Each structure stands twice: as structure tokens, then as C-alpha cells.
Amino acid sequence: MAEPAREHLPEQDPGKSLLADFTLRESSLSEREQQMLALERQWWKYAGAKEQAIRDxxxxxxxxxxQLLNxxxxxExxxxxxxxxxxxxxxxRTSRHRARTARRLGSDA
Incomplete structure (x- = not known):
């Protein structure tokens, strides 16, 4: 079976996995939380690619x-x-919140 959603992942060296540059650091963050932050460091070329990577x-x-990321x-x-x-x-996140609030209030804030 082919690897899911490979065509949607950011361009990188063929020999590297998506999180290959990610290294676990001494931290109170779990491995999963560190991987979430590593994913957020990526830049996405195609619409929907990040969401597919999240699922995969x-x-x-x-x-x-x-929700977990927020x-x-x-x-700290x-x-x-x-x-x-x-x-x-x-x-x-703050910028998106302000834009939503401005739309609700009907202003350009």
C-alpha cells in the first residue's frame, strides 16, 4: 500500500521523513506535543495538505x-x-480572533 498523502507533504529531501529534523529535547512536553510543534514549523504547499498530515x-x-494545539x-x-x-x-491566533470579532461587530478593526 502506498504511503498516505505523500503528495501533499511539503517538499524536502527524499531521504528525510516529515519530522526528521525534529529531535526530542529535555522537556516536560510529551513526544506527541513536541511533534505537534514540529509539524507547525512546516510550510505547506497545497491546500488541505496539513490537514491530511494531521490525520496521518x-x-x-x-x-x-x-483544540489541543491552542x-x-x-x-509556559x-x-x-x-x-x-x-x-x-x-x-x-490573536489576529484571527480580532478579525472574527471585527466581522461580528461590523467594523474594520
Missing amino acids: LFDLSATHYY ALIDR DALAHDPMLVKRLRRL
């Missing part, structure tokens, strides 16, 4: 994955593990 790697729906990026140990990534994810 974690066996989660995208909705459940993002809880994860609020944790996640911030200590990868400060730049976690701060970027927090900024993006």
Missing part, C-alpha cells in the same frame, strides 16, 4: 488537533521549548 501523523481530526501554546513549557514558534502561533 496523529490520527486526529483537524478540529481536535487545533491549549499547548498557552503553556511550550514557550520554553520553542519561543519563536509559540509566539508566532499566539500572534496568529
Whole structure:
């Protein structure tokens, strides 16, 4: 059987797996949580590719994955593990929240 969703994964060296550059660090984060952060470091070329990778790697729906990710990026140990990534994810979340609020209120805030 062919590997699922390989055509949707970001371009990389053929000999490397999606999370090959990921190394477990001494951390209070679980291996799965560290893998989630590693996945968030990836850039996606095709629409839907990230969601397919989430299903393939974690066996989660995208909705459940993002619920877990939002809880994860609020944790101080996640911030200590990868400060730049976690701060970027927090900024993006805040930006999306502000855009939703502005649409609900009918303003351009």
C-alpha cells in the first residue's frame, strides 16, 4: 500500500521523513506535543495538505488537533521549548480572533 498523502507533504529531501529534523529535547512536553510543534514549523504547499498530515501523523481530526494545539501554546513549557514558534502561533491566533470579532461587530478593526 502506498504511503498516505505523500503528495501533499511539503517538499524536502527524499531521504528525510516529515519530522526528521525534529529531535526530542529535555522537556516536560510529551513526544506527541513536541511533534505537534514540529509539524507547525512546516510550510505547506497545497491546500488541505496539513490537514491530511494531521490525520496521518496523529490520527486526529483537524478540529481536535487545533483544540489541543491552542491549549499547548498557552503553556509556559511550550514557550520554553520553542519561543519563536509559540509566539508566532499566539500572534496568529490573536489576529484571527480580532478579525472574527471585527466581522461580528461590523467594523474594520
